[in-house]
Amino acid sequence: MKVIIAEKPSVAREIAKVFGANTKREGYIEGKGYTFTWAFGHLLQLAPPQEYGYYGWSVQNLPMLPQKFKLAIRKVKTKEGMVDDPSVKKQLDIIKGLFDEATEIIVATDAGREGELIFRYIYYFLKCKKPFKRLWISSQTDAAIKEGFRNLKPGTDYDTLFNSAHCRSQSDWLVGMNATQALSLSSGTRSVLSLGRVQTPTLAMICSRYLENKNFVPQIYYQVAIQVDKDGQLFRAISANSYKTKEEAQTIADRVEDVAAGFPQGGHILSVEAKPRKEPPPLLHDLSSLQQEANKRKGFTADYTLSLLQNLYEGKLVTYPRTGSRYIGDDVFATVPGLIDKFTGHDVFGKQATALTTAKLNKRSVNAKKVTDHHAILPTGEAARQLTPDQQAVYDMVVGRMLEAFHQDCIKEITKIAVQSGSKFMASGTVINTPGWRAVFNDKDEEKKDEENASLPKVTQGENLPVTNKAVLEKQTKPKPLYNEASLLKALETAGKEIEDEELRYAMKDSGLGTPATRASIIETLVKRDYITREKKNLVPTETGLSVYGVVKDQQIAQAELTGNWEKRLEEIRSGASVNSFLAEIQQYTRSITSEMLKAGTALRVVAKQI
DNA sequence: GCAAGGTC
Known part of the structure; x- marks a missing residue:
């Protein structure tokens, strides 16, 4: 009997369907001489500190550097504390039974680093020795599944991928567990002050944006607006220049040749520019x-x-x-x-x-x-x-x-009109000629929402029109807005793009900070730790969040570059580089961040008293 | 009590 194991039930069902197997059992499907079973994501995780003899939270234990990591069944929170998740335990038993009967295992977890890890952790935890092959497909259509089964790879082809995945997992444990205990213990606040490769740079982004926004000094400037009348259709034009003082702007306003000043047709059309623009539809959603x-x-x-x-x-x-x-x-x-x-x-x-x-x-x-x-x-x-x-x-x-x-491009016409009336004024407007994909939601164009003159009347160069009104406008420069969930998610995805080091930037090009599956939970972790709160739609740091940011902001653990660095090394491991030299560096970094955080907590104590 | 990763 051949056993196929997928990352999740839906994939196992899809594959079983292609094989025409449809006998549903508890935890698997069988038919045509195969069984199709599944995990629910990671069933196993690296065992917590107490399983290596590090009991309680104690400075004496730090840094915790297990010689060899153990695996433990995924835990779930109950009234009695953390216990093995019963549904996971049950599924592992089912998988064990099937593996025991198997002549061959076919690995159909997702085609990537974590998918490989999900299977290998199960395989090693169950101490299974059966041979296994790897199904490597990127879509689950019938054709792709069939093609994948004609092209099964030897399981050992993915040993280095597993190595890189296991390194990722251990590194996050080492750095996260140790830095968290070190900072929490030394702060003396008896609360959990967690730190991690992903959550801490995320906190840093929110805090630094908040401080930048709070400390922003707006610059006041002035512009002049005029209202022009084209056969009863009014449009607004703004002075081409802006001015530092109200007086300068007033001088420009005084020079406007408006009707009230005795000029019946004081708006001279200098130029009209109308450019068609194609706007392609947005991509499908991830x-x-x-x-x-x-x-x-x-x-x-x-x-x-x-x-x-x-x-x-x-x-x-x-x-x-x-x-x-x-x-x-x-x-x-x-x-x-x-x-x-x-x-x-x-x-x-x-x-x-x-x-x-x-x-x-x-x-x-x-x-x-x-x-x-x-x-x-x-x-x-x-x-x-x-x-x-x-x-x-x-x-x-x-x-x-x-x-x-899948809709057509939206075709717009962007119009720019220059008007001379004492000095130069500009009006711009956008007209949608063919809505194309925009017809689906029929929303206003986001970027143009604030702009007036969505459509401008037809005017021609050389025309003279009445200016019916004018005003001096007081404006001010605006800071970058606080992060909300939408802008933070975007920033996490593109976190690697601003890294200066080209190699690190390249290593992060497909990843960003965190993964699609984990970003929402990273935000929730920061909320749970009382590092950030939601104010209306904005994500705002708390005093605690700002204090933690204060002590870690110059540390590697608060930089997106750390992930870039790891990604680069993990990719090298995947193509055969030494695991041990990377792990030795991680252990060294763990020692250093732990001792830094043990010192840093004292600074936090002072901050806590000042509040 | 703690990471980041996956999923029901």
Whole structure:
């Protein structure tokens, strides 16, 4: 008997379907001489400190550097404290039973570093010795699964990938556990002051933006506005220059040749420039872009959006949500016309869906090379019923985005008019000629929302028009806004882009800080630690958060570069470099950050007293 | 009591 093990039940079901196996058992499916079982993500994790003899939280134990890491069953919180998750225990027993019977194991966990780790931890924890092969596919269509099974790889091909994954895991444990205990113990506050490779740079971003925003000194400046009348259609033009003092601006306003000053036609049209612009549709959603949209449209937190999506996924209404890709492959694209057909009767999008059934579909989101473990989020086409309003809202964002992504370009005309009236004034406006994808939601164009004169009247160069009003405007420069969940998610994704060191930047190009599956929980961790709070939509640091930021801000652990550095080394390990030299460096760094944090806590104590 | 990673 051959056993196939997937990362999650949905994938096991898909594969079983391709094989025509359909006998459902507790924890697996069987048929045609195969069994198809699954994990639920990481069933095992590196054992906590007490399993190596580090009891309690104590400076004497630090730094904790286990000789050899152990594995432990994933824990769940109960009234009696942390206990082995019973559903995990049960599934592990089922997997063990199947592995014992197996002649061969086929590894079908997700094609990536963590997928490899999920399987290997199970395999080693169960002390299994059976041979295994690797299925390596990036989409779960029937064709891709069949092709993958014709091309199974030897399991040992992925030993170095496992090494890099195991290093990632141990390094996070070493640095996180030790730095957290060191800072918490030395602060003397008896609260948990956690630190980690991902959460601390995230905290640092929120704090540094907050301080920059708070300390921003706005500069006041002045402009002059005039109102011009074209056959009863009014539009506004703003002085081409801005002025430091009100007096300078007033001088410009005094020179305006408006009707009240005795000039019936004092607005001279210097130039009219009208440029058509094509705006391509947005890409399909990955988890992060959808969380950002849901935060902007509905104010949902990243965590809440993920939980809504998980509901929809379990109800088989949307494809796998924790994806980092905004693309689909050609195989999935082939199913899109049928999918669009399912929405021609939709309340809101029916008309646009119908229009798309006869149009040539835009292929901007189709690129198999940019599909990683999972493709972009799509509806499955199953009929949606009895959704809560919030589930419905997120579901509609998925459906709407699909229609947008395959729609035509939006064609706009951007008009700039220069008017001379004493001095030079400018008016600009945007007119949408063909809405294309913008017809789906029919939203206002975000970037132009504040701008007046969305459409400008037709004027011609050389025309003279009456200026019917004028005013001096007082304006001020604005600081960068505080982070909200949408802008923070975006910043986490692109955290690597601002790194100066080219190699580190390159190492982070596909990752950013954290992963799509974990970013929401990172934000929740910072909230739980009382490092940040939500004020309206903004994420604002607390006193505690700012104090911790104060002591770590110049440390490596607070920089995105640390992740870049690790990613570079982990990639080298994947291609065969030594594991031990990297781990030795991590141990050295653990010693140094631990001693720094043991010292740093005293500074925190002073801060705590001052508050 | 603690990391980051995955998922129900």
